[in-house]
Amino acid sequence: MQSNSYQPQQSGQSEKKNRARMLISCPDRPGIVAAVSHFLYEHGANIVQSDQYTMDPEGGMFFIRFEFDLADLDKELPVLQEDFARVADRFDMKWHTFRASRKKRLAIFVSKEDHCLLELLWQWQAGDLDAEIAMVVSNHDDMRALVESFGIPYHHIPVTPDTKAEVEKKHLEIVSDKADLIVLARYMQIIPPKFIEQYPNRIINIHHSFLPAFVGGKPYAQAYKRGVKIIGATAHYVTEELDGGPIIEQDVQRVSHRDNVEDLKRIGRTIERVVLARAVKWHIEDRVLVHQNKTVVFN
Amino acid sequence: MQSNSYQPQQSGQSEKKNRARMLISCPDRPGIVAAVSHFLYEHGANIVQSDQYTMDPEGGMFFIRFEFDLADLDKELPVLQEDFARVADRFDMKWHTFRASRKKRLAIFVSKEDHCLLELLWQWQAGDLDAEIAMVVSNHDDMRALVESFGIPYHHIPVTPDTKAEVEKKHLEIVSDKADLIVLARYMQIIPPKFIEQYPNRIINIHHSFLPAFVGGKPYAQAYKRGVKIIGATAHYVTEELDGGPIIEQDVQRVSHRDNVEDLKRIGRTIERVVLARAVKWHIEDRVLVHQNKTVVFN
Amino acid sequence: MQSNSYQPQQSGQSEKKNRARMLISCPDRPGIVAAVSHFLYEHGANIVQSDQYTMDPEGGMFFIRFEFDLADLDKELPVLQEDFARVADRFDMKWHTFRASRKKRLAIFVSKEDHCLLELLWQWQAGDLDAEIAMVVSNHDDMRALVESFGIPYHHIPVTPDTKAEVEKKHLEIVSDKADLIVLARYMQIIPPKFIEQYPNRIINIHHSFLPAFVGGKPYAQAYKRGVKIIGATAHYVTEELDGGPIIEQDVQRVSHRDNVEDLKRIGRTIERVVLARAVKWHIEDRVLVHQNKTVVFN
Amino acid sequence: MQSNSYQPQQSGQSEKKNRARMLISCPDRPGIVAAVSHFLYEHGANIVQSDQYTMDPEGGMFFIRFEFDLADLDKELPVLQEDFARVADRFDMKWHTFRASRKKRLAIFVSKEDHCLLELLWQWQAGDLDAEIAMVVSNHDDMRALVESFGIPYHHIPVTPDTKAEVEKKHLEIVSDKADLIVLARYMQIIPPKFIEQYPNRIINIHHSFLPAFVGGKPYAQAYKRGVKIIGATAHYVTEELDGGPIIEQDVQRVSHRDNVEDLKRIGRTIERVVLARAVKWHIEDRVLVHQNKTVVFN
Structure with missing residues (x-):
């Protein structure tokens, strides 16, 4: 814990360079998973983790989190974000994307x-x-x-x-x-x-x-x-x-x-x-x- | 769970015939454990379990629980109880005794x-x-x-x-x-x-x-x-x-x-x-x- | 718990009539989520729950579980199963479907x-x-x-x-x-x-x-x-x-x-x-x- | 966590100056609690905590821990220890005393x-x-x-x-x-x-x-x-x-x-x-x- 020699350990930074995360919440409707996963696939993103939850009793809210890898993320993520706006509009989504490498x-x-x-x-x-x-x-x-x-x-x-x-x-x-x-x-x-x-x-x-x-x-x-x-x-x-x-x-x-x-x-x-x-x-x-x-x- | 054949299992009833328990609470003072355990020993009771706790900050309350065996409990417990009154008075105790065999x-x-x-x-x-x-x-x-x-x-x-x-x-x-x-x-x-x-x-x-x-x-x-x-x-x-x-x-x-x-x-x-x-x-x-x-x- | 009056409580059976579950495991590859969710969407199935896990270190196995609703399930599930064989083949999947209503x-x-x-x-x-x-x-x-x-x-x-x-x-x-x-x-x-x-x-x-x-x-x-x-x-x-x-x-x-x-x-x-x-x-x-x-x- | 300013916090050292602990294990027999607590009382020690456990099935071992306060502990503890040897002999005890203030x-x-x-x-x-x-x-x-x-x-x-x-x-x-x-x-x-x-x-x-x-x-x-x-x-x-x-x-x-x-x-x-x-x-x-x-x- 001494000051001079200290460096936080770096774990798997290189593998995370092209890793992104996406959080979405919206009213539940058929076809959301299909629409988003198809969109990601078409843009060359490989989903490595997805978690979904539908809150039934209170008006049917839908929540999903994706982790995906996308080649040349720095250049391609803005493109993906811009294109995604149309999907998001269709389903009335609140959404965010994050680069895993951006601490x-x-x-x-x-x-x-x-x-x-x-x-x-x-x-x-x-x-x-x-x-x-x-x-x-x-x-x-x-x-x-x-x-x-x-x-x-x-x-x-x-x-x-x-x-x-x-x-x-x-x-x-x-x-x-x-x-x-x-x-x-x-x-x-x-x-x-x-x-x-x-x-x-x-x-x-x-x-x-x-x-x-x-x-x-x-x-x-x-x-x-x-x-x-x-x-x-x-x-x-x-x-x-x-x-x-x-x-x-x-x-x-x-x-x-x-x-x-x-x-x-x-x-x-x-x-x-x-x-x-x-x-x-x-x-x-x-x-x-x-x-x-x-x-x-x-x- | 059928009615006719049912009997709750009896575990160790015979060994409990002469088992009693004593709960005491009183203001904390030196000599309580000694007085009570000496009293029990003199009356032929063998302590098989004792737990004690002194609550420090709030006025020094003392709490103790004894389990003891006493030969011919049915006859001897009333004697012991009567004699204990003097000890209890001395320390201003609230106390109870219980026979383990009395469900x-x-x-x-x-x-x-x-x-x-x-x-x-x-x-x-x-x-x-x-x-x-x-x-x-x-x-x-x-x-x-x-x-x-x-x-x-x-x-x-x-x-x-x-x-x-x-x-x-x-x-x-x-x-x-x-x-x-x-x-x-x-x-x-x-x-x-x-x-x-x-x-x-x-x-x-x-x-x-x-x-x-x-x-x-x-x-x-x-x-x-x-x-x-x-x-x-x-x-x-x-x-x-x-x-x-x-x-x-x-x-x-x-x-x-x-x-x-x-x-x-x-x-x-x-x-x-x-x-x-x-x-x-x-x-x-x-x-x-x-x-x-x-x-x-x-x- | 008496025999004559007993009936296990029925909770939400009607809503489950058209509910099915799908379990899939296969080697990890890009596009699985997209392929399956697109397939389900095209067959009229509405995904109400999805859980996914990719086991990284040991050869990249992919696991997913879907719950979905499909109108007229009794008639449509066999069709869906037959059609899914092609998707399954493409990704080398082990898969099963289950009707939630079939206890x-x-x-x-x-x-x-x-x-x-x-x-x-x-x-x-x-x-x-x-x-x-x-x-x-x-x-x-x-x-x-x-x-x-x-x-x-x-x-x-x-x-x-x-x-x-x-x-x-x-x-x-x-x-x-x-x-x-x-x-x-x-x-x-x-x-x-x-x-x-x-x-x-x-x-x-x-x-x-x-x-x-x-x-x-x-x-x-x-x-x-x-x-x-x-x-x-x-x-x-x-x-x-x-x-x-x-x-x-x-x-x-x-x-x-x-x-x-x-x-x-x-x-x-x-x-x-x-x-x-x-x-x-x-x-x-x-x-x-x-x-x-x-x-x-x-x- | 810096070196120069550091001092571990002292909590209640003064009140612990006269505090001692005693650990005893021996074969179970009637009268142990009475003997030890009477001994401590006679030597002016005030028991502030006692915990006892008798291990039944394996040969009836008896274990007890006392915490007690004794005025002028530094001087009196050696006396108490010497005197206790006779009690310990009688019950075949393994025992140790510790001063709470001796870290x-x-x-x-x-x-x-x-x-x-x-x-x-x-x-x-x-x-x-x-x-x-x-x-x-x-x-x-x-x-x-x-x-x-x-x-x-x-x-x-x-x-x-x-x-x-x-x-x-x-x-x-x-x-x-x-x-x-x-x-x-x-x-x-x-x-x-x-x-x-x-x-x-x-x-x-x-x-x-x-x-x-x-x-x-x-x-x-x-x-x-x-x-x-x-x-x-x-x-x-x-x-x-x-x-x-x-x-x-x-x-x-x-x-x-x-x-x-x-x-x-x-x-x-x-x-x-x-x-x-x-x-x-x-x-x-x-x-x-x-x-x-x-x-x-x-x-």
Whole structure:
């Protein structure tokens, strides 16, 4: 983890050069799979993975994710995208394409707790998180040395009740054009609506409870008081409703009457770390679709 | 499961004839373990199991459970109990003793769903639930044949908005002196305060969610709407606060966006069954202590 | 669960009348998804579910499962099947189609332990197991009354060391043309090779350990002796290698030093039940593909 | 994680100054709890935690763990120990006492994989691992900078087929009198018998499979080949039998056909980390007793 010798491991970059991903959601209708797969085939794309889900009861929404290889992707993808507009129109599709080789740029926000940040750094270093960590932003200066030892820029932006508007402005300036995904790795501050608007379904928060139980502050103290036998953590996209956004991933761990609040925090840290890391991984691999405050996760 | 040939399996009854259990809670003080274990030793009791827990932060409460063997238990236990009063006074103890060979009598309340009842019947039949099933009470008549085929009395007491007071009276008459524990095995009716008073910490309910999430009705529909990635069930003692009593046991299962409300119900049934059966088992083995709306479970 | 009033719940049969499923495995090549989905579209089939998996490292095998609706299925499916032969030839496919409305017929084999059988009967009764239970076969007569109370034929075929050849012959006669799937629900006898040959990947066994640990007899005693902290159960297709066939599903439960062999058996029974029921459910919904002693499960 | 500013968090050291732990195992007999708790009470010790377990079927072994507070522990513990010898003799006890404030000294052995080491360092840094990390020993030099940045000595001792005897000697010299516990944090070398003899039940290894499945090398490749649906990791004390020593802790994670060997390794790393950290934590808190190649874990 020393700064000078560090290089994140590169796994299979060359084979990914021509790999793309496509996410589609639209009202369900006959012929969608046929139309899209035929379109891809005609454009020389080889489908290496496809996942489909039709949500029956709520108006018949259709969701699909393709991974495909396309020779000379850099040149051919724009052509494919332009041609696809006609298919998309026909089926009233919302759709996105992504190049697997274009790493998403993360801005990680932290406060005083380092465990979620450390997990992301370690997974990134181990080559398990195929992203670029563009910056770490914090309302404290504590983790500067750690972060800079990885060669990652560190922005210390203190937050006080009086400076909230100014902080928001600074945050937006810093991340603008530099981050594709905001990760709140135990950043214990409310994110203002204007910031959320700029990153719709692109801000992931880790909440240290099994949502919707124990919304808000001090969830471990709440869990202890209620006497639950299992605790959990929840990674979700941030919306204006506090701890109310679309859930990406959750996990839990058994506890007992012997565990006091400090024990719950300690046990919880491990859950938080793995849940956040999984959610970030799935997002950067373009596996998550959002529909009506819920997620479809093709993992 | 046929009625005529059925006998629940007897496991190790003879060895349990002289087995007793003791549950104690009191303010923490030096010398409690020594005093009680010395007392038991002097009275000829051999401790075969002891579990102790001191709750530190909240005023130093002390909890202990002993299992011990005592020759000629039927005659000697009353003597031991009388003598123990002095020890108990000294430490300001709340305490109970139980004979392992005296099976607790269950009254199981059900409505239309049979899975929790069936699980209890199976476990009882397999010899895994060391209790007597004194009766099944239901607001419907659907499960009469099933229950009576086990030789268990079935009471059909319909509930309508107008008859609630009358129903409560009937319930109290039926279970009075005949049941040590009330098990609400998906009995979808509110239990009135007077009934709860008669069975403090002796009514176990299974709630079909991971409490405190999704209190009240239709928890699976609520869970589906919120888009949780894990569902659960909770067994708790019934208090006047709806779904708010001390939690005995919880368990969970992973679900995905592919699971609709019916899938959640199906997956949930298996969780409900095992969680309720575990809680009942622990209660009838005298493993559960209640303190300030939380449980200490020595399992 | 009484015999006279019993009818398994029917869920959505009408909507399934025109539902079919298709399982395909073949060497990976560009254009498979396009070819098949285009074919289905041209034949008027509407894809409601598709799952695809490409096994990269081992020679590039391609697996796909479709669910589709086709008007007037009874008449049109044979046509579609005949036409599909050309597509299949082109890609060197192994493929099968199934009508969702045609329930698979199960022959359940049991010995003395009833918990796995009871679980299957209960799930069937609850409408969660969309199959026909054609018969129960046992080397003991103990469960006759139970099984016949459901209106299910019960065949008692005793097994002794001298009668093995004869038993095999009887078994084959009984199930021949009457069963699509053999379920060994804790049937504690070796299945002879000739029988296995008749039901390739159509005999599901539940083994009471987390395979490949504790192959063979008395796995709970083995687990206790080894001092494992987690026990499990494994549902697998039966092959000639004892407990060595393709694994369909596994699950586990935590245990501790306090649990003796009887406790492990008791805890294990619940795991066995749910693991076997899941595997059977996935098989009868045509979600399992076998390739080189491993399964692809589209669930 | 920077070297200069680092200090592991101190949690409740002052309150632990007079805290001691006692582990006892002996043949079961009446009066043990009474004798020991009476003894402790008479010596002024206040029991704050006691856990007891009697192993029934195998010759009636009795195990107990006490935590107690004793004023002026440094002076009084030797007195108590001397006096206890008579009690111990009477019951034929194996027993140990430990001061909670005396941190155990760990020697952590690693090879090329850093995840288990990092987890231990993080938990230590967070104050969750109440130990002293005396040194890190490796057959490679890769992690020197990382380890030394924590102020921990790093010993690089290369291993070649020709130097095994010499390596063993060096290892014994290095750890002698400096380490109470050896932690093999993915140290991929066989530990020779003489070394094991020096540290009976004081060498903890993490094996990257759910033992006893997949003993030996390349367990993830073995798991992939067998097609298991759940993978695991096992922390155990090292004995002369490869991967055959007493199991302290295990945990598992669900996988699917989509996961190749690299995925299993990635998923497995997280399991390995938490399982090893739990086992080390329990050992240094004196919660583990070994009896006949199995552990009793009072957690």
